[in-house]
Amino acid sequence: MKAQYFIYTRNSENDYKLVFSPSDDFCPPETRKFFLMQARGSINIDTYPSNLDNPRWLFSRQGNLTLFGTGLMNSALSAECNTDYTGTPVRGFFGILFDNTSINCIPFDIEFFKEIYAKHIVPLWNTSKDEFKKKGVDIDIEFERFNTIEATNFNLPLNTNNYKSVILGNSVKENELMAEAMATINDVSVITALDDKLHAYDSKYRYMNAIVIGVDIREERIHKRETEVISEGPVIVQPKNPDKPKKALRLKLIIAIGIIATIVIIIILMNGKTATTPILKNSNSGDSIRESQIQKQAPSLNMDCSKEKK
Structure with missing residues (x-):
């Protein structure tokens, strides 16, 4: 299986960063930046206040790569090594980056990520800035010991338009949503347990599908294209040489x-x-x-x- 760790968090002394980053030959820099933006968005509780009581699951396919993981408070994964030097609680995104040709199942299980934390994050909690950075680390924990999800078609109306964000409603189950996303052949992204509709619609993150706590009906928003002027009538394309x-x-x-x-x-x-x-x-x-x-x-x-x- 071709898969590497993709973890964004901080330790006691060093600020937030992509601690476990995929190698350049496995994931091009531009694709890595795209996934990093979505991962950071999953734990953005500064712009969109939240206590992150519920883990946020993220599944995102871009080209021949897929990112799967969870954004949550580090204390949900470990009773130790979860605050910085000031005592402030730390949060993070803990994920796996797959090659699409080798993704057969995903570990939809908090226990799996607890093992990652104990094995790879706790030992780095008090390290220096230079040591608190790993690149191209292959997955070394077997999925079979945990609850997993395989690609399954539940006929959920997933959106695959990158210029649209859809809130699916709380009636959709998280595990079915992940399985449906796996079964989709197009580029797609889904995130769960957001607390604010504006978070789901934030154009920086390009979440195509989202579950927002407290929203029970399907809603959507179109993102403005760079070459278009949004109007009530037909879309007007700006001239290429307006001068x-x-x-x-x-x-x-x-x-x-x-x-x-x-x-x-x-x-x-x-x-x-x-x-x-x-x-x-x-x-x-x-x-x-x-x-x-x-x-x-x-x-x-x-x-x-x-x-x-x-």
Whole structure:
């Protein structure tokens, strides 16, 4: 069987992290991030307050890998090593990552996870940051000693649309839900025992199916796609290049301004030629003034000449 531990929690001194992480050759980093987000979501009691009295079971298939496990308070798995250095109770997600070709059954049994805790978490409770990190650890506990679930079709209306989250209602039994998810050939995710509908609908986690405590009827919500605008009418797809109309308008505006500027310059030049008065060829301002004075004095000189002739 190809399966590795997938455990997210903390110890006495070190903060929450993926303590047991799958190896890169078994699980690509992007797929690991997807599963880690869902695992962390299963124990998010900060945004969605809860005391985690009920274990939350998570089954999630992505491509050729499947994550199965439970999110709960560590005290449900061990009477010791379950608080940090301040005495604050610690929580965690304890899971197994399967290769789909080798998943025949899953250990739907808290006792199985108690054994994991005693064997792999307790010994690490007081270790340093460098030691509190394991990668690519294969499953070393036999399933057959515990209650298991096999793929079974119960005709439950499971949602397999990644852009939709469905609350199934409390009438659905957790073990049947897990068995139905195993029997589904498509990518699917199911989580149980959430305390808040908004938790089930949180788009960060992409839980396709959920059971929410206190919700007895089926409800659903569509997640907004990145390329769509949600409206009451048909879905409107945004244009791929929304800047193109703006560029065309800007070019037309530049051309219009250029034409107007050219016309204004021509008008100014024409008005300048019309308003200019011719002056004497000699460009010296002093000579121009003397010539004007001579022209003004010319009539009086002619009158004096006529008197002398008489």
